[in-house]
Amino acid sequence: MSSNNLPQEYPLRNVQARFDYKLFNPNGKLSDSWLQNQYQRLSIQTTDVPLGQLPLAQLPLPLPIPSSRDSRNRKRIRNGREFPGEEGYEKESTDSGDEMLISDTDSNSQISNQGGFNSRDNSLAHPPKRRLTTSALSDISSNNLSFNQDQTTIDIQRQTNSDHNIITTGQLPRTPNVMNSPSHTPVSDFEEEQPQQLPLPSPSASPVQSVDTKTPVYDQVENQIIRIPNTQNEFLDTLIKLSGYLNERNQTHLVYKLLQNVNRSSLSSLNCLIHNSLKRDLISNFPLEITLQILSYLDHKTLLSISSVCKSWSEIINNNSIWIGLLKRDKFITDEKIIHQELSNSKELIKEWGSTTSGVKINLAETLYKKRYTIYKRWMNPTYQPKRISVPVTGHGSKVVTCLQHDDDKIVTGVDDKSIIIYSTKTGELLRVLDGHEGGVWALKYTGNTLVTGSTDRTVRVWNIKTGKCTHVFRGHTSTIRCLDIIHPAIIGKDLNGDDIIFPQFPLLVTGSRDHNINVWKLPICNEDEDDNDIDENIEERVFDSNEADNPYLITVLSGHTDSVRSVSGYGNIIISGSYDSTVRVWDLLNNGQCRYVLKGHQHKVYSTAIDFSSKTCFSGSMDSNINIWNFETGKLLKTLEGHSSLVGLLNLQDGVLVSAAADTTLRIWDPKTGESLTKLKGHTGAITCFEHDGFRVVSGSDRMLKLWDVKDGKCTRDLLTDVTGNIWQVRIDYKRCVAAVQRLADDDENETFIEILDFSEPYHKNNDNDNNNNNNNT
Structure with missing residues (x-):
């Protein structure tokens, strides 16, 4: 049967073998041809270096006299006679009296692997001491060496005048490599780059020391072999010590030669040993700073996994700085003050979110990360049901909630029927009702214990939240206060001395009105440290009430818009205002409130603005369906963001993400730096109200x-409320809660306004069963 007709069950019959190996000897030692060729390439271009050009610390060691089993014809010298089969050694005098102890090893020795010391009593022999004159260090030759037993030294004479020429011209002798069989490998050179004439260093710089011709002094190498080994252990100890005088290349060669004489079983054991020796514990061995930098690129799941590998890794990863950096990188907390505040309340943090495993050292920063991450995953888990509190807006029926703000303690709402209502965030309990305005409240904002409200009654009122009392009434606007903002002191640049420029020096209140003007006030701050127990609500406090003319809190009036001011955004010394006159204006408070630029580009009313002070850009949304990006330092229009098909009534810039909401039922996510539209959020059936x-x-x-x-x-994760039957007036969120003012059917089947509180922050240990039921294994 021909090879072409072979059955299909032998598909590799005609495939040529890729590797070749054979048993080199009956003892089962392996000789791989391809490995031999690879090793040959490492030395094929090397050059034998004269011993005189080597650093003394790297001179070759004395090798034993070759045995009679050497394949080359040499003369053996024993007891003063020459024996056929080994090369003879000759002695010649030199011009210089300076001599050095050195071996007679040729850099391309062809001694057989089976060769060794000549037999003597215990089968071990000590090679005779040899000397090499310094004048002959550079022209050593393996063809005219002689051994003199009486002198017990080896003197090497220059061969010919041509040898001297080789030294002076820098040409190096080259010894042919023997590669006729796998048992022969080239002996590598000692150095690839050598000076032509290397001066001898001082005796203290090298284990090889110069000696006097009359009083020989043994160097460190001679001291290692002066005593004849009597046992194999002593012989091994001597070899180990002598191997330290080899350079790295020749140490590799020595190991390679030794491994050639090892059987397969031993090679297998050595393979496991070498493999394990190559393993390195980078995390523990690196300096701590480098280790922490490497670990900062890992996510929390990887960190928790590798912390379980061993105790040393666990101790390194149990580091506050790693987890604080992770909190910032994942944007769970970016403010150092908030991190410090949460870590300072360690008892509560450990009690609610700490590990329950006994004997485990609790890391506070890791526990804080666990808390934030767990809460975030609850938001994004459609099956998780947050704690819900529904609070009816008592006495207001289906009135519109025009503005809303909240924190961990309170929810402050403004309603279009003159009142400001404050609820408890944790329980929904009604805390206070602030009365004083004579018209609907359309703008509010608070900082600390100070609340500011603007109303259709054309006044601005300042309230003490703890006492519920109005402390200041600012008059001056001639129409409804439609928008307001509070500007806190901030670093806006450097002065000529390199010091920070902080502006403003105290909090400012900016109010925009339908009277076309913007008023800037110094904000009176209510006492933050006042204890609730010290408040006597029966004491009537005098209310500061003043008009524009004699109000010391009024700093300036910014005039220029020709229609209602719909939006104001401030930071530092810059105020950005949007108006129904289709323009955006840039005001500089450092320049007495002068208008820097009138930004023209919109075709219809401007409803919303946002500012990014660090990049010197501002954003405006208009009824013309567009969003414009401006450089407020130059007044130039950078880009127009197109995509919406109706009024862009809302803009919000947070953590490098710009989100817009329009009356076309969609929201869009933009890159504020490039203006790229990242995602379009579709799912609503009506105009976005908040x-x-x-x-x-x-x-x-x-x-x-x-x-x-x-x-x-950009995907819709869930519907937070499914029983809403009317409008969603306002919504605010933080990492814990969502607070919304909504309309839904009451008991009398009429729409009523409710404050809905959705809490995702129930402590882990209290809610462990609920989390498990909702498949929310977050850590």
Whole structure:
């Protein structure tokens, strides 16, 4: 049967072998041809270096006299006679009296692997001491060496005048490599780059020392072999010590030669030993600073996994700085003050979110990361049901909630029927009702214990939240206060001395009105440290009430707009205002409130603005469906963001993410630096009435819908409320809660306004069963 007709069950019959190996001897030692060729390439281009050009610390060691089993014809010298079969050694005098102890080893020795010391009593022999004159260090030759037993030294004479020429010209002798069989490998050179004439260093610089011709002094190498080994252990100890005088290349060669004489079983054991020796514990062996830098690129799951490998890794990863850096990198907490505040309350943090494993050292920063990450995953888990509190807006029926703000303790709402209502965030309990305005409240903002409100009654009022008392009434606007902002002191640049420029020096209040003007006030701060027990609500405090003319808190009036001011955004010394006159104006408070630029580019009313002080840019949304990006330092229009098909009534810039909401039922996520449209959020069936985002999630409200979106993928994660029957008036979020003002059917089947509190921050240990039921294994 021909090879072409072979059955299909032998598909590799005609495939040529890729590797070749054979048993070199009956003892089962392996000789791989391909490995031999690779080793040959390492030395094929090397050059034999004269011993005189080597650093003394790298001179070759004395080798034993070759045995009679050497394949080359040499003369053996024993007891003063020459024996055939080994080369003879000759002695010649030199011009210089300086001599050095050195071996007679040729750099390309062809001694057989089976060769060794000549037999003497215990089968071990000590090679005779030899000397090499310094004048002959550079022209050593293996063809005219002689051994003199009486002198017990070896003197090497220059061969011919041509040898001297080789030294002076820098040409190096080259000894042919023997590669006729796998048992012969080239002996590598000692150095690839050598000076032509190397001066001898001082005796203290090298183990090889110069000696006097009359009083021989043994160098360190001679001291290692002066005593004849009597046992194999002593012989091995001597070899180990002598191997330290070889350079790295020749040490590799020595190991290679030894491994050639090892059987397969021993090679297998050595393979495991070498493999394990090559393993390195980088995490523990690196300096701590480098280790922490490497670990900072890992996510929390990887860190927790590798902390379980061993105790040393666990101790390194149990480091506050790693987890604080992870909190900032993942944007769970970016403010150092908030991190410090949460870590300072360690008892509560450990009690609610700490590990329950006994004997485990609790890391506070890791526990804080676990808390924030767990809460975030609850938001994004559609099956998780947050704690819900519904509070009816008592006495207001279905009135519109025009503005809302909240924190961990309180929820402050403004309603279009003159009142400001404050609720407890944790329980929903009604805390206070602030009365004083004579018209609907359309703007509010608070900082600390100080609340500011603007109303259709054309006044601005300042309140003490703890006492519920109005402390100041600012008059001056001639129409409804439609928008306001509080500007806190901030670093806005450097002065000529390199010091920080901080502006303003105290908090400022900016109010925009339908009277076309913007007023800037010094904000009176209420006492932050006042204890609730010290408050006597029966004491009537005098209210500061003044008009524009004699009000010491009024700093300046910014005039220029020709229509209602709909939006104001401030930071540092810059105020950005948007108006129904289709323009955006830039005001500089450092320049007495002068208008820097009138930014023209919109075709219709401007409803919303945002500012990014660090990049010197501002954003404006208009009824013309566009969003403009401006450079407020130059007044230039940088880019127009197109995509919406109706009024862009809301803008929010947070953590490098710009989100817009429009009356076309959609929201869009933009890159504020490039203006690229990242995602379009579709799902609402009516105009977006309110939204807020924190860089992770977007919560948006429209008629009968309150939706949660994931910023990363732009997908709707869940409907937060499913029983809304009317409008969503306002919504605000933080990492713990979502607070919304909504309309839904009451007991009398009429729409009523409710404050809905959705809490995702129930402590882990209290909610462990609920989390497990919702498949929310977060850590």
